[in-house]
Amino acid sequence: MIRRPRSGWLLAAAAWSAALAAGPAPQTRWAAETPEVRIRLVARSPDQISGFYRARRLPEPAVEALRRACLVTVGIRNLGDRVLWLAPERWRFRTLAGREVERLSRAHWRRLWARLGVPAGARATFGWTLLPERRDLQPDEPVGGNLTLVPPAEPFVVEARFPTGRDGDGPPVVLRSPPLTCPEDAPA
């Protein structure tokens, strides 16, 4: 069961405030561009998540499950002239202390949707809103979708790795984000 830390979040935020004082404050957005790739990340609040998926007719139990995750919208474009590989399982999500942040894969959601009896159409829609698990990214090709994480209690850094080469076994293009955070809902 995924739980967004709430009171724990405040404690963690306090504990981390000293560490973060020396560096940039955690953000909910990140954009970067190199000659080879452009990437843009936006971490969504629970209300943004539920607003989007309710409008897509996901059943309420599914929406509630998604609200408890940290959902990050990702947009990527291959700006170079060689094939890159999109493989989120090769990306690293770590807190500043080095603790790994768990990514929730498609398989996780498939199992949950089966248990909750989510209709096929809603499952299909949800699937297309996720970032692909693994595929090539041709020159000038854009790709977008959501990544889902177990919400960390601390700011985290994303290391986006794009392997190169025909079979994805070449040296990767690596981009590293500044500290990011999953936003809470704005107070009512």
Place this chain on the structure above:
Amino acid sequence: MIHPSIWGQTLSNASRSRLPARWLAAAALWSAIALAGPSPPPGLMPLDGRPAPPLRLADMDGAVTDLGEFRGRWVLVHFWASWCTPCRREMPTLQGLRERIPPERLGMVLVNTAETDEEVFAFLGVVAPDLKTLMDRDGQVTERWRPRGLPSSFLVDPAGRLRYIALGGRKWDGPAYLAFLTALTGAGEGG
């Protein structure tokens, strides 16, 4: 038909004796060019020509379309959803394409992925009122086609084989795409 006079030269007896070989070489070259077809614009990736997966769906009025009905002409098969931002940008360019290349030359099959009539009607009625879409209500046909994402467009040749896939949303009514599709579908005429 290529006539020997196009060579524009006086042929010696020796060279006349080589004429059939030249003819064959020229014919082979022309065949290769015709088979290769026009070069695709950036963003359109050639595929291996495997048969297109089955596609038989109804539109919002219940009228059924089967991809098999399009044998003999090129078809653009386009998967989309109104919630997908690149789909919203791309759809007007598909309407522009429809206005410039007639359906007799290029069939167009739009497939909405797992949305309701209300969602589709509200979107298409405003953005591309002349286009109709098939409704893949449970998303299973879309899954079988294995698109790279949404939106996704495939070009299916007159024999029902997958020949190209568009990488993300593309400007179908832009000069590069119109020139390519005009050449591609024109070459298919009478063939």
